[in-house]
Amino acid sequence: MGVTPITVTVLGSTGSIGRSTVDLLLANPERFRVLALIGNRNAALLAEQARALGAVHAVCADPAMYGELSEALAGTGIAVACGRQAVLDAARLGADWTMAAITGVAGLAPTLAAAEAGRTVALANKEALVSAGEVMLRAVADAGATLLPVDSEHNAIFQSLAGSPRGALEKIVLTASGGPFRTATREEMAAATPEAALRHPTWTMGAKITIDSATLFNKGLEVIEAARLFSLAPDEIEVMVHPQSVVHGLVYFTDGSVLAQMGAPDMRIPIAHALAWPERLATNSPRLDLAAAAKLEFLPPDEIRFPALRLAREALRAGGGAPTMLNAANEIAVDAFLHRRIGFLDIAAVVESVLERLGPRAASTLDEVLALDAEARDCAGRFAAARAA
Amino acid sequence: MTPAPWSDLRLRIASAAIMTPLGLAAIWAGGAVWLVVLAFLGGIVAYEWIRLSHGATSAATGVGYVLLACVSLALLRLAPTGFGDVLFLMLVVWAGDIGAYLTGRQLGGPRLAPAISPGKTWSGAAGGLAFSILAGLAVAAGFGNPRPFHAGLIGAALALVAQAGDLLESGLKRWSGAKDSGGLIPGHGGLLDRVDGLLAAAPAGLVIRLLAGQGGYLWA
Structure with a gap:
């Protein structure tokens, strides 16, 4: 069609959203050129995706996977790097369009780095807006980036x-x-x-x-x-x-x-x-x-x-760090439930206890968000242990 | 020329205790922070070089040399492999400096290049090389390095280039009759004295990174 391809970076390409994104990119090679694919531990899949899409960079967050990844991509000319800084640097390369699909708090800094590059960020990481909402929206506004919900x-x-x-x-x-x-x-x-x-x-x-x-x-x-x-x-x-x-x-x-x-109900449609x-x-x-x-x-x-809906609305009204604490406490409580340490109804109870115990907090920088997140996780762990006993 | 007493080591360590975390933080941050730090320090080093120069040609050569190193460090750091690559380069050079100083001081022995730099000994050069290789291996291991032999070899190559750069700057100082290249960092002479090895090693690092086949870190 003679149209300049859009450069794309996928943060979290080996996860569920990332795989769907890669499917769509593979089906439309003439429209998109892949700048960087970022995964965590699944080096084999990351290498396969990078080869299939002809990515310029492939980055794994976990340095332990570097050997496997570089070996799998030897001779392809695809640049390989690993570690948290490498993930941030790949997010900063300035792709026209970035899929932010690294889940959890680990996705916050790379998502922010992509937003700071000032292009389009497709957001699939809930934590970016729930846990670090103020920080994220400020970064998007300052950089003139476009945020698209996935x-x-x-x-x-x-x-x-x-x-x-x-x-x-x-x-x-x-x-x-x-x-x-x-x-x-x-x-x-x-x-x-x-x-x-x-x-x-x-x-x-x-x-x-x-x-x-x-x-x-x-x-x-x-x-x-x-x-x-x-x-x-x-x-x-x-x-x-x-x-x-x-x-x-x-x-x-x-x-x-x-x-x-x-x-x-197919995630490929919103993506x-x-x-x-x-x-x-x-x-x-x-x-x-x-x-x-x-x-x-x-x-x-x-x-x-x-009760989760009520708790979320209360956290939203309270503002500041309340959504950060809600999200962190919920992650710990869900983990405790999945490991059979607490019951299903205890999940909301743990979250409510954490919000009450820690009270109103501020979280207006990424560092404050991360510190509050850690504190809420710690507190939730103690409440979950108390319920398990 | 008598060797400086051990007491200046304390001043050196105090300076290093401040400079090292700042330097590492800038390498860690990357992006615009790294470019600003590079431009600032590069400006100082270029100024020191100009002060040591005789005439426009040697000044221009020096500024070009500093610029080449800064551009190399900028290009290396902006790639996703940049944190690892620049960390490798810096620690190989710094460990080489420290290793040469310590072993040279302890062992003494025949001089390396008495006409250029009377303080340098063969034992110091060998100790610096060993420290450099160890530092290179340590950084590479932190990034899940699958080929330690290769990393050690590239660490050694960069260390030799850095030592050559060190001698080059000593020669320049000797030629211009200066003792230190400046007085910015206490106990460290000029900033140029601190980064002389890096100035030579940085472009070499970039060349190795590019020749290594875009396949990953410069040591891989």
Whole structure:
């Protein structure tokens, strides 16, 4: 087509979002040129991706994988590096478009580095906006970077906004599948095993996020994320349980119109949207079959059985470091649940205890965020141990 | 020329205790921080060189030499391998300086190049080389180095280039009749005296990095 290809860097290319991104890049070699692929420990997959895409750089965060990676890429001319600084330097190379899909707090600094380069950042790392929201938004504004949401719900809201002015917006609705315990009683939830909680009805994802879907913490974190991304107040963001996962998000406008984005539950769709924006990219994702979907249900969430939403809204209202603490405490509590040290209902209880114990805190620089994150993790570990005893 | 007493080692260590963490922090930070630090220090070193020079030709040669080193260090650091590569280069050169000083002082022995630099001995050169190789191996190991022999070899090559650069600067000082190249860092003479080895080793490091086949770190 004679169009200059867009340079792309993928932070976290061997993870679930990263692999979907690589699929789309492989299918569209004429539109994209891959500058750097960044992984953590999966050197074999990283090397395979780098070869297939003809990447300029391949970087693994874990130095222990350097030998394997450099051996697998010997003779290809692909530059290999390892370590945390190498990840930051690769993020700073200035690709036109960067997928920020390193999960957890480990993704914060590389995501910030990509934003500081001032180009387009497709954001799949929730922590960047939940845990370090103020820092992230300031970096984006200072560098004049563009932030595109990749989370299916936020991407749905972004698409449904359709470029309308902020004043025309009344409220947004984030949908939640409701997870495996949507219809369970509190007693059943108290006795739930990790295996039962990991059986997500519609999406296939990593363990942490699947548990977050079961507790609705995932939706709580998404409420905070939406507030940051779209500059919304907590009461302008509604959550609806929608077991079919067909409608990913809705926007209510002041004239009474409601726009929604729908599609099959396939992460390649929002990733493709972010990759091509403001254009569109063809994908071979499964197409939504309206006749097969037949019936769409929307139910208000039960905040008694699922306290996560209430806790997230409280953290959002409290502001400062509260979302940082919420996210950190939740990660530790989920880990304790996955290792059978605490029960399913203890997850929210641990998070609430941490928020109460640590009280209002500030977190306006990355260092403050990281320090508060560590403190909240430590505190959550102690509460989880107390519950396990 | 009598060797300086041991007491100046204390001043050297005190200066190093401040300069080393600052230098390492700048290498760690990379990006714009590294470029600003390089430009600042490069400016000072170039100024010191000009002061030692006789005439425009030698001044211009010196400034070109410093510029080449700064550009090499900038290019090396801006690549994703940069933190490892520059750390390797710096520690190989610094360890060589320290090793040469300590072993030369302890062992003494025949002079390396009495006409150029009366303080340098063969034992110091050998000790510096050994320290450099060890430092190179240590840095490479920190980055999951799969080929230690290769890393040691490249550490040795850079150490020899650094020692040659050191002699070159000594020769320049001798020729211009100066004792120290400046007085910025206490106990360290001029900044040029501190970085003379690095000035020569940096372009060599860049060449090795490029010839090593874009395949990774300069020692790999």
